[in-house]
Amino acid sequence: MFVLPVRFERSPRLHAMLSEEAHAVGTRVVVQGKRGPEVATVRGEAAPPEPQGRYGAVLRAATPDDLGRWEALHASGEDLKWLLRARARQKNLPVKVVAVEFTLDESLVTVSYSADERIELSGLIGEVRAHTRARVNFAAVGPREQAQMIGTLGACGRENCSSTHLQDFAPVSIRMARDQQLPLNPEKLSGPCGRLLCCLQFEHTQYLDLLKDLPRKNARVCHEASGACGKVTKLHPLAGTVDVFTDQGVLTDVPATELRRLTDAEIKALPDGGRGGRPGKPARDR
Structure with missing residues (x-):
C-alpha cells in the first residue's frame, strides 16, 4: 500500500489517500472522500503509510468515462x-451561492454559500431538488474560503495564496503589520476576501528576529560617534537602521549598531525627563 497526496479542484489543500498503486504525479484518480467518490489529482510522490495515519482511499485511476x-x-x-x-x-435572499458540486455517483450535491446573517434556505432547497435527485447539503463558507474556491488576484498581481498553496488558514493579526512597520491602512492590508492578508504571516518570525537587535520606538538613544542623543521615531528592520529625532531637531537615519541605549538613570537626569521634543517637520540629516 502507498500514501498519495491528492488535490481536489477547488482547494490547494493536499489530502493523504491510501492506494494500491503508486500513481505518477499529475494522474487524475477517483477517490473515496468524505462526501463520496470524487475526482482528484495526484500532487506528490508515493510514500509508505504511517501506522497511526488516517487516510481516505484511492479507488482507481480515472477512466475516460x-x-x-x-x-x-x-x-x-x-x-x-x-x-x-x-x-x-428574485426571493430577496441576502445570500451568495459560491459553488455547486456533485459527487461522481451524483448521490450528493453540495451547495456552498456565504451570508452575513442566518437565513432560511428552504426555497433554494426546493429549486435544487427540482433539478436533481441527489441528496442536498448546504455548506456555509467564510470570506477566506470563498476566495479560495473562486480564485482571485492579490495586490501582488498573482493568484491569491489561499487558492494556490496554503494548506491551512493560520491566524493573522494587526500586530504582524505593526512588527513589519507597515502603514495601518485597511485597504493596503486587506486581501480580496476583505480580511487581513494571509502573507503577513510568511515573514513575521524573521521580522521578530530582526527587531530583537533594534531599540524600541520612542526609546532614548545616543550616537556613539557623534554623541548626539534623541528619540527613536521609526524602525527599519531589514536595513538594520532607525530614524532618530535628535535633541537638536534633526531627523537622521542611523545604524542600530552605532547607537547606545540610555539607562533609566541617564534618562531621568535629562532636562526634560526623557520625554524629548515632538518632531514637527525636522530637517533630515544626510
Missing part, C-alpha cells in the same frame, strides 16, 4: 449555481 462524467457534472453544477443565484435575487 469517469472524466467525461465528472466534466458533465461540473457543467451541471455551474448551471445550477447561476440558477440559484437568480432565484436568490
Whole structure:
C-alpha cells in the first residue's frame, strides 16, 4: 500500500489517500472522500503509510468515462449555481451561492454559500431538488474560503495564496503589520476576501528576529560617534537602521549598531525627563 497526496479542484489543500498503486504525479484518480467518490489529482510522490495515519482511499485511476462524467457534472453544477443565484435575487435572499458540486455517483450535491446573517434556505432547497435527485447539503463558507474556491488576484498581481498553496488558514493579526512597520491602512492590508492578508504571516518570525537587535520606538538613544542623543521615531528592520529625532531637531537615519541605549538613570537626569521634543517637520540629516 502507498500514501498519495491528492488535490481536489477547488482547494490547494493536499489530502493523504491510501492506494494500491503508486500513481505518477499529475494522474487524475477517483477517490473515496468524505462526501463520496470524487475526482482528484495526484500532487506528490508515493510514500509508505504511517501506522497511526488516517487516510481516505484511492479507488482507481480515472477512466475516460469517469472524466467525461465528472466534466458533465461540473457543467451541471455551474448551471445550477447561476440558477440559484437568480432565484436568490428574485426571493430577496441576502445570500451568495459560491459553488455547486456533485459527487461522481451524483448521490450528493453540495451547495456552498456565504451570508452575513442566518437565513432560511428552504426555497433554494426546493429549486435544487427540482433539478436533481441527489441528496442536498448546504455548506456555509467564510470570506477566506470563498476566495479560495473562486480564485482571485492579490495586490501582488498573482493568484491569491489561499487558492494556490496554503494548506491551512493560520491566524493573522494587526500586530504582524505593526512588527513589519507597515502603514495601518485597511485597504493596503486587506486581501480580496476583505480580511487581513494571509502573507503577513510568511515573514513575521524573521521580522521578530530582526527587531530583537533594534531599540524600541520612542526609546532614548545616543550616537556613539557623534554623541548626539534623541528619540527613536521609526524602525527599519531589514536595513538594520532607525530614524532618530535628535535633541537638536534633526531627523537622521542611523545604524542600530552605532547607537547606545540610555539607562533609566541617564534618562531621568535629562532636562526634560526623557520625554524629548515632538518632531514637527525636522530637517533630515544626510
